[in-house]
Amino acid sequence: MTSYLDSSTAAKLLIDEPESQAVARHLDRVSAASNVVSSVLLETELRRLAVREELAQAAVTELLASVDIVEPSRSLFHEAGLLPGRLLHSLDALHLATALRMEVDEVVTFDQRMGEAAQQMGLTAVSPS
Secondary structure, three states, rough: EEEEOOHHHHHHHHOOOOHHHHHHHHHHHHHHEEEEEEOOOHHHHHHHHHHHHOOOHHHHHHHHHOOEOOOOHHHHHHHHHHHOOOOOOHHHHHHHHHHHHOOOOOOEEOHHHHHHHHHOOOOOOOEEO
């Protein structure tokens, strides 16, 4: 099983929120059986979060080490730009295009708009609670 980790979920591993423990348990189960993947965009999004919230960058580095990071090609940017959904934001489109290309089993997200878009594209969206 391959899970795609989006930034709204990864953030819950850096900042204590009500869903943080459920996210950690879910990802522990997934990573024990297979792998967790994300786009290289995750690094920028998490490092910016750490700057805004005054978190240690070492915590971001440690989290990223547990994720298989995918480098998007130029063609992926093109595919992301053509995805359906008038309300789909650019970075979310890049995340979803990566998930589609990786043929993941699930997209783990707490972003409602992204989850709905994932489902419309035939992906399973999961928000552990």
